[in-house]
Amino acid sequence: MTTTYAEASPGTATALEERIRQDPARFRVLTGDRPTGALHLGHYFGTLHNRVRLQEAGVEVFVLVADYQVLTDRDVAERLTATTEGLLLDYLAVGIDPARSVIFNHSAVPALNQLLLPFLSLVTVAELGRNPTVKDEIAHSRQASVSGLMYTYPVHQAADILFCKGNLVPVGKDQLPHLEVTRTVARRFNERYGQVFPEPEALLSTAPLLLGTDGTKMSKSRANSLALSADADETARLVKGARTDADRHITYDPEGRPGVSALVLLAALCLGRDPHAVAEEIGGGGAAALKRTVTDAVNTRLAPMRARRAEYARDMGYVRSVLRAGNERANAEADATLAQVREAMGSPV
Known part of the structure; x- marks a missing residue:
């Protein structure tokens, strides 16, 4: 029986941290944010400072600006250029170093998104419908009706993680069902077509929940x-x-x-x-x-x-160049992975 991370013991996290400390170069992290507004202290203590910690430890970190996924719970994507540049400024300000980490945006990496179709063939409608995180996101959706993007969001995330062969994903407990979909996609692809993808591990966040000024979750x-x-x-x-x-x-x-x-x-x-x-x-x-x-x-x-x-x-030209360089690196990774997928599936190149 496959053990899910929701069932893992606290000792698992300690052992994982020790493996990271001993050999950080064996790990590649995929993490990121949707450009839907300004990042806040909840983000800083929940994820941002941890990204910097992993980067400083020698782990390779890919940071995704998930601009396509803005549409997950919104009917339109507004002010994407401004919000993306705001994210970039926050990333650089907190210490994410573009010389050691890759910052890129979703829409600039077409090969990444081409992984979605074969990945969708590896999960059932029932499995997507049972995902508790999806249910919660649907309940709090801003859309007039639930879109297909909302329903298939965990598979999109699987493509985000696996395109760069990410094998370590920092998550909170509420995101474990999403990561379990990614692990399922990787495992089923490998069983059906041959070994291509790692099954990424969850690096569980120990950050406490920060409430906002109104006493509810900071958002x-x-x-x-x-x-x-x-x-x-x-x-x-x-x-x-x-x-x-x-x-x-x-x-x-x-x-x-x-x-x-x-x-x-x-x-x-x-x-x-x-x-x-x-x-x-x-x-x-x-x-x-x-x-x-x-x-x-x-x-x-x-x-x-x-x-x-x-x-x-004061130098937005440099800030934009960071994203361009990150997009080039991400495209190279995605193109190589897509070529492997096509070869494994016997598809024409």
């Missing part, structure tokens, strides 16, 4: 996030308006006091400290003291990133 679409591109004054304004409660004494109690605890956690992450210690230090200072602490911590943490972002923004 680009909910207007409750602290954007990496925000300046110090805007950050202060957003934190000032964050939801707390009537109890003046500050404690860290995520279940009982989610709004207060979300702010405490944000300060702790930015300061590199334990949230209980941060809450104890604020003590009876109330919401005002808490928000001052959060504002100072966030602005201090983001200050060097903001400075780098502003510097890169």
